[in-house]
Amino acid sequence: MSPSHLGPPRTQVGVLFTEKQVAMLDRRAVDEGLVASTGRPNRSELVRIMLAFAHANMPDGWRPEGYDMRQQRPRRGDAGR
Numbered sequence: 632m633s634p635s636h637l638g639p640p641r642t643q644v645g646v647l648f649t650e651k652q653v654a655m656l657d658r659r660a661v662d663e664g665l666v667a668s669t670g671r672p673n674r675s676e677l678v679r680i681m682l683a684f685a686h687a688n689m690p691d692g693w694r695p696e697g698y699d700m701r702q703q704r705p706r707r708g709d710a711g712r
Contacts, residue, residue: 646678
């Protein structure tokens with residue numbers, strides 16, 4: 632464990648974002664003061680905060696209006712299955 636690691640070990644999970652979504656996350660991270668020591672927006676920390684909020688407040692079974700899982704992009708390696 633590196634000395635700069637804060638908190639418990641974390642399992643890495645990949646999420647795909649569009650360039651527009653990344654730009655929105657970066658702007659919000661800066662607006663909320665979530666900036667790494669390098670000066671770059673800490674979008675990972677913002678996403679962890681957003682997920683914690685969703686976990687605490689989102690009702691079971693909630694989906695955004697118009698959500699259809701069948702219309703979501705297939706995972707890499709799943710094309711043709």
